[in-house]
Amino acid sequence: MKNELSIYIHWPFCKTKCPYCDFNSHENDSIDHDIWQEAYLREIDLYGEMIANKKVKTIFFGGGTPSLMRPHTVDAILTKIASKTDVSDEVEITLEANPNSIERESFYSFKQAGINRVSIGVQxxxxxxxxxxxxxxxxxxxxxxxxxxxxxxxxxxFDLIYALPNQTVNEWEKELSFALQYIAHHISCYQLTIEKGTQFFTEHRRKAFCLPNEEISASMYELTHNILKTRAIHQYEVSNYAKDGFECKHNMVYWKLGDYIGIGPGAHGRYETNDVVYSCINCYSPSKWRESLKNGKLPIQSKKMVTNEEQRVEKLVMGLRLNEGININTIQNKPVAEKLVNEGFLTCNKDMLATTLKGRLVLNAILSDILGPIA
Ligand SMILES: C[S@@+](CC[C@H](N)C(=O)[O-])C[C@H]1O[C@@H](n2cnc3c(N)ncnc32)[C@H](O)[C@@H]1O
Ligand code: SF4
Structure with a gap:
């Protein structure tokens, strides 16, 4: 719907930096929470008119480690949003949380502040x-x-990471089977990826460890799908699984190209105004982000129009991540799509093309087959 809006709020600090993580997260023990709270409120204020007549459907506090925020700050941010725009009665408000003691002890206060969903980084x-x-x-x-x-x-x-060095399919099966008792609504299972610029990237390059080969990680992926399916926890996106009705609404907005604004250092936004779609990225550096707000300016580092052709490609790339897939008319190269259907990588049902489990294992290759040089 045209006036629906989602809001992403990025908290860029963590107690320690994990060696695999390339998110915009920084170690910092001396945060002045009052100053940070003020900066978030100012950024929301600066969006003013743009968000005034919207219906906010989802809000997501991500990071970094947003469970290190003061519940008071979360409360102030949500109160500010509600003072600027219309927040849906059924709004989903998620907070990413680390399982450390201080953070989990704050869960009740976060609930009082308005959080109604947590996503825990169990790993x-x-x-x-x-x-x-x-x-x-x-x-x-x-x-x-x-x-x-x-x-x-x-x-x-909660999130789990698998396909770790030396992990066997059997070990992952045991771990996931153990996890089943704790899954109530939703789980994200990510294969460990080695991201440029991380400590793991350097260690992996100098062969300090090796990842399981493709065949093993493919078996782990299939096993994840099959084990969760036995408990009616269905895969609805490449790495996300939920019971019916518990799919993460906020992430669905990203994958379905809905409108969202990003608040906080490095946060991304994508929204339509006057029939033009814009994508924008905030300054990554926490100090630059704050500096800009101190000067009364939205801390946007880049803002660009998304062309119709770019939108078509985005639709395809995002849509093929989802179970429901994309309309066949989004695809220009129909013969390639047909070939992928015949080879079992895609299914076609009432004009909707979707990746099969086999297809999701090689999603990037499928996208480059369909999109050609653009991918
Ligand atoms: C922003 S992080 C998590 C929030 C929280 N700070 C935490 O670590 O629990 C979101 C999730 O992405 C996943 N993740 C991050 N980097 C990853 C990587 N290199 N490979 C696989 N999963 C990764 C982790 O499961 C993590 O919980
Ligand atoms: S705690 Fe989370 S966000 Fe922070 S470095 Fe670790 S994985 Fe990244």
Whole structure:
């Protein structure tokens, strides 16, 4: 719907930087929470008119580690949003949380502030894996965090990372089977990716560790799909699984190219005004972001129009991540689509093309087949 809006709020700080993570997150022990709260409120104020007549459907506090924010700051941000625009009665408001003790003890205060969904970064139920991933929590901390989330929120999710060095299919199967008892509504399972600029990137390059080969990670991926399916937790996106009705509404807005604004350092936004679609990115540096707001300016580092052709490609790239797929008319190269259907990488049902499990394993190759040189 044209006047619907989502809001992403980025908190750029973490207690420690994980060796695999390339998100805009920084270690910082001396945050002046009053100053930071003021900056977020100012950024929302500066959006003023643009968000005035919208219906806010989802709000997502991501990071970094937003569970390190003061619940008071979250409360102030949500109150400010509500004073500027219309927030839907059914709004989904998610907060990403780490399972450390201080953060999980704040769950109730976050709920009081308006959060109605948490997404917990469990990453693994094995201490050995957590150590490799540089996490500062144990698997028991994660279990406690889930228990508290379960008693406080009527909707929660957690993240796991698999395809770790030396992990076998059997080990992942055991871990995921153990995880089943804790999945109430939603889970994200990510294959470990080695991102440029991270500590793991350097270590992987000098062969300090090796990732499982493609065949093993493909088996793990299929196994994830199959195990979760037995509990009616269906895959609705490449790495996301939910019981019916518990798909993350905020992420669906990204994948379905809805309108959202990004608040906070490095946050992205994409929205339509006067029939033109814009995509914009905030300054990544927390200090530059704050400086800009101090000067009364929106801290946008780049803003560009998204052309019709770019929108078509985005639709395709995002749509093929989702179970429901895309309308065949989005695709110009129909013979290639037909070939991919015949080879079992895509299905075609009532003009809707969607990737099969086999197709999702090679999604990038499929996109480059369909899009040619653009991808
Ligand atoms: C912004 S991070 C998480 C928020 C929170 N700070 C945490 O770490 O729990 C979102 C999720 O992305 C996943 N993730 C981040 N980097 C990854 C990587 N290189 N490979 C696979 N998953 C990754 C993790 O599962 C993480 O929980
Ligand atoms: S994975 Fe989470 S806790 Fe670790 S550095 Fe990234 S955002 Fe911070």
């Amino acid at each position: 693994s139920f094995k201490d050995e894996n957590l150590k490799f991933l540089g996490r500062s929590h144990s698997y028991q901390d994660a279990v406690k965090a889930i228990d508290i989330a379960c008693s406080v929120f009527s909707n929660y999710s």
